[in-house]
Each structure stands twice: as structure tokens, then as C-alpha cells.
Amino acid sequence: MKNSLRIGVVGAGAMGADHIDRINNRTAGAHISAIIEPDAARAAQAAENAPGAQLFSNIEEAIAAEAVDAVLIAVPGPFHEPVLVPALEAGLPILCEKPLTPDSESALRIVELEQKLDRPHIQVGFMRRFDPEYNNLRQLIESGEAGELLMLRGIHRNPTVGENYQESMLITDSVVHEFDVIPWLAGSPVVAVEVKYPKTNSLAHSGLREPILVIMELENGVLVDVEMNVNVQFGYQVATEAVFEKGLARIGQPSGMQRWRDGEFLINEHRDFTTRFATAYDRQIQSWVNAVHEGTLVAGPNAFDGYLVALSCEAGVKALDGGVIPVEAAPRPEFYAKNFHGILVEKA
Structure with missing residues (x-):
């Protein structure tokens, strides 16, 4: 493919396989040139959807073979740093699925390493x-049309989770998304986190106290509460309500066909994130590919944003045990001064 960006996907699990399909079938200007996966059987299965892709067991082999122009990291978070370091040292553009790394200390190491380059190379996958x-x-918040933003209310609900879902994952696997998108919406960082426990859902497995209410204080005075509920049974729901001086705004409401029958009103709800955020994932990848072609390399949350989310998650996990936990971040370097507005520029 002429002028097609050669992307190497690191990790051929569910998320990696989904991105392979997305890039090869729904993304303009890019194709999968390499699959980096130590499990040979998993790599071979993923390669069935990536004709012509080379298989490698680690990122260093792919870099040495000059098989990739850019890297998409889709392995679990604890394995991100060992992939990010050689990819940065090779000067490759990177899209790294969330989290950047599992903790703020390692995230800061990546931030410091990236600043040795001429510009940011990492985009974090907060879709x-x-x-x-x-x-x-x-756009409504920034316009001021409804007056000042006063409060944000978030809803993050899953139908159910498995026995392996631990209480800290309420923060690190789920509210992690709110820790990115809420400051982005409000234009202000998180400065404190608190967790409140309502009555525990009897359908939660033993040892899991949920739902929880996560309260965030933002630097600009906006107060945020997020209901995190992982056994709600009816479906997958992510929604936000913004309270302004002159009105309200809501997003994430069920849509589609409405039906009335037998004295009931019915409308379908999402069952998981793959349908709720299908468009967002497609736009994220296309925007990143566009940015790499244009030389800006990053079209979304950068590594410093990933570091801020890691700090908020650490505060959130501490807050599970009670108290208001401050979030104290290093100053944003000038290297990461530009903030992306999240609006896709389509390209054929």
C-alpha cells in the first residue's frame, strides 16, 4: 500500500485483535505490518486477519527488522514500560492503550524519557x-453558552464482572477513564479524590464492596461525582450530566428504536463497551494515523496526561479505605503544553 503507515501491534489478545481488525478494515492510510506476541498460537490466530504481517516475539526483534513505522501497544498495563522504552529509543510514534503504566513512578520515567525526543511520540488510548x-x-462547556460549569455527574455501570474483579479495579480498570475524560471536559485537573460506599449490592461476589461513589475536586472548583457500579445487571451504561449556571446537559442516554407494548416502554441499552464506544475507537485510531502522516505524531491524550491519570488512580485506591486524598502532580512541562480538543479531521 503506497504511503500506508506500517503499524506493529504489540499484544494479540482481545484488544489487540480488535485493533488489528479496525486498522486493516476501517482505517485509511495504515495497515498491520507486524504482530508482536510471545504466544505463537495467539500470534498465528491474529495473523489470519492481517495478511502479510510479520510475526515477532518481542518489540526489539520488530525494530531490528525495520518492520514497523509506528507501534500500537495492547498488552496488559504492567507490561507497557518494557515495550515503551525500546519504542521511544527507536523514535517510533506510539499509541498505548490505557493505562500509560500502572503507577505514577513508572509513568514519570516514561515522561522523562520521552522528553529526550524532539516532540511527544506517545498517545494514550483514552478513547x-x-x-x-x-x-x-x-464544546458546550468551552462556549460558555450555558454559563459556567458548576458540577459534573458521571455514571459508569457494567452488567456484571467475574470473580477475578478486585475492589481496586473499580478505580484502576473502570474509573481510570473518568480520571482522564472529566478533567478534559472541565478544563481543570483533579486535586482531591474521595470514595463513599452506599449499601452493598448483594449480587457482588464475596469481597467486592460496590457500588461506590467517587467524588473528585477539580482545581477550578468544579465538583464531580461518579457512580461506579459493576453488577447493575441490565446492561453497560456510561453517561454524564453537566450542571451549568443556565441549565443542564446530558450525554450517554440510550438511543435507537423505541417500542411500546403490553403497558411497557422499551429501548435497547448497550451490553458492553465495544458497541457504546465503537465510533470513538475508530475515530481515535484514524486521528492517530492522520497525526503520524502529518508529523504531529499525537492527536489525543499524551504521556503527561497518562501520568496525571496514574496519580489520580493511586489517590482513588487510597480513598477506598476512607478520607479525602490529595492529588499532587509535578508541573506540566512545556513539552506537553498543547491540549488536544478531541475533534477528528476526517481523511479519505
């Missing part, structure tokens, strides 16, 4: 910034 409804809400 909600590319969701059309989130874009519309941010």
Missing part, C-alpha cells in the same frame, strides 16, 4: 475523548 457526545459536551 472517550473521541466519542462524538463527549466532544459535543466539551
